Ligand SMILES: [Zn+2]
Ligand SMILES: [Zn+2]
Ligand SMILES: [Zn+2]
């Protein structure tokens with residue numbers, strides 16, 4: 115492992131103009147996992163702790179993302195003609211064809227000789243994020259290698275599959291291993307950022323300093339992105355004491371204990387042991403809760419422990435116990451029913467479903483219902499449906515309910531709270 119002093123040096127080089135005179139943080143050894151970031155003095159709620167620029171950023175590209183998005187500035191282009199005229203196989207707008215960044219990337223891809231440079235290929239375009247690491251200088255390479263890389267069974271596929279689309283892809287073991295490791299580092303540490311030019315174009319970005327932050331299910335910070343250059347801005351969501359570890363959440367805040375554990379295990383190979391995770395009721399928010407199956411009981415059933423992914427469940431009312439398989443079937447049914455409704459239906463239809471149908475099969479505190487409500491709130495302002503007074507009343511009520519959950523979870527003043535408070539008044 116790289117020594118903390120050298121790591122701090124490299125991070126400062128990457129920070130450039132964002133480097134602080136007297137930072138309120140330092141890198142140290144964490145009780146949560148490996149390295150962590152710690153407060154060097156008391157930090158007040160709302161204070162900006164640091165800003166960090168991406169070391170590496172590029173398209174995520176899933177099957178549904180439009181390929182006609184410039185690989186440099188991410189603006190949407192004519193869907194018929196959008197690939198670089200010089201035959202590198204990358205989407206490129208007129209403006210960016212003159213930029214130094216593309217010239218270097220164009221030369222790199224052309225030496226690899228794409229087999230069909232005039233046919234848009236998702237594997238080739240997706241590879242640009244990883245290939246950008248080939249153009250790094252020595253300091254950038256050292257910083258990249260200082261980042262953690264979890265090795266799973268799939269990380270070699272990205273480069274392997276893309277390499278088949280080139281005639282002259284590098285075969286040198288060192289280069290191929292460097293590319294594989296870059297994928298593993300991206301999979302382990304990257305943040306998802308939306309392109310400011312096109313709100314539904316997802317980018318993956320590596321932040322050397324923010325990437326060191328460890329996870330807590332109720333973190334003491336919150337972050338936003340500067341839309342212009344994708345700088346991440348980390349703020350304190352609570353008062354943080356000198357010496358305390360500074361944390362973020364790798365999962366969605368409203369997910370239940372089990373859902374978060376499953377996600378962390380699968381993507382980060384990490385089991386969280388934070389305070390929220392060791393409380394089956396999550397401060398009374400009851401995000402896991404399902405109805406008791408006893409005829410004469412109105413109680414709620416929650417996982418008894420949180421240390422296993424297949425816990426026994428218990429009714430808080432009649433104390434009856436249930437096997438995990440039984441409750442997970444009920445949970446999967448609710449998830450399927452609600453997701454089916456969320457896709458392709460009007461917001462009004464979703465509101466009716468949440469208010470009338472959902473309570474018949476899943477408690478309203480369950481995280482699937484809670485997330486569906488959040489979905490309604492964020493979709494309502496963007497769509498052009500004709501809403502009635504009662505729809506706005508429902509939205510306001512959802513905002514209040516979700517704010518109540520944030521209170522129970524004791525999340526402090528985070529971006530979600532600020533957003534819900536604004537939406538409640540609109
Ligand atoms: Zn462009
Ligand atoms: Zn090109
Ligand atoms: Zn946790």
Ligand SMILES: [Zn+2]
Pocket residue numbers: 406407408411412413414429430431432433434
């Ligand atoms: Zn019961």
